[in-house]
Amino acid sequence: MPTTLFIDWSAFFVGEEDWKFLIEIALRTLIMYIIILLGLRLLGKRGVKQLSVFELVVIISLGSAAGDPMFYKEVGLMVPVVIFAVIVGAYRLTTYLTAKSTKIDDLVEGKCTYLIRNGEFSIENFSKEALAHDEFFSELRQYSISHLGQVDTAILETSGSLSVYFYADEDVKYGLPIMPLLFEAGSCSITANGKYACCFCGNVEELQPKKHYTCKKCKHDKWVKAMNTLRIK
Secondary structure (H helix, E strand, O other), X not given: OOOOOOOOHHHHHHEOOOOHHXXXXXXXXXXXXXXXXXXXXXXXXXXXXXOOHHHHHHXXXXXXXXXXXXXXXXXXXXXXXXXXXXXXXXXXXXXXXXHHOHHHHHHHHOOOEEEEEOOEEOXXXXXXXXXXXXXXXXXXXXXXXXXXXXXXXXXEOOOOOEEEEEOOHHHOOOEOEOOHHHHOOOEOOEXXXXXXXXXXXXXXXXXXXXXXXXXXXXXXXXXXXOEOOOOOO
């Protein structure tokens, strides 16, 4: 007997929900797009290294949208199509607005951050970033840097990458050592005359033997012997 092939095209494209549900899907997707975007901005630049924030939002959102119809029979094909359309539309709108407005671009992408200036930490800027000293020192050591006196400026870019500008050899000054063993030797007690760097901000001062010194710049009291060696290139 001939077999009759019947396909419920409405269920095939929409799933078990009606067409009105697509409007709810579009609204949910737009809300989630904003939530993910804001969430990633709060995570800081290091969490999204190499990708812009809203590019990563698009990748995550599209991946989630593509996954459900592959595994759930009740999810119709029109649902991910609507989600994709909203995401792409939101992406295009975000790109357009960031190109037209510097304020919106700063809100979405953030601004580059000066972490080191004149061989010392920019304390206010550094505290804004979710970046530990150990992690930052590890990044600097990739540039063959052994102490902050070799660094004129270090900038954390909006992509999360680090841009470093060095002093010329003749301009290298005393700075905070970032080699693990040297940095960990920091102490609150000064036992000999010499130049010492504050372990918190990198401020260098000429100190004499004393049990306790407070940094003039940040008011912390842990010091380590400063270095002025040249960078090995």
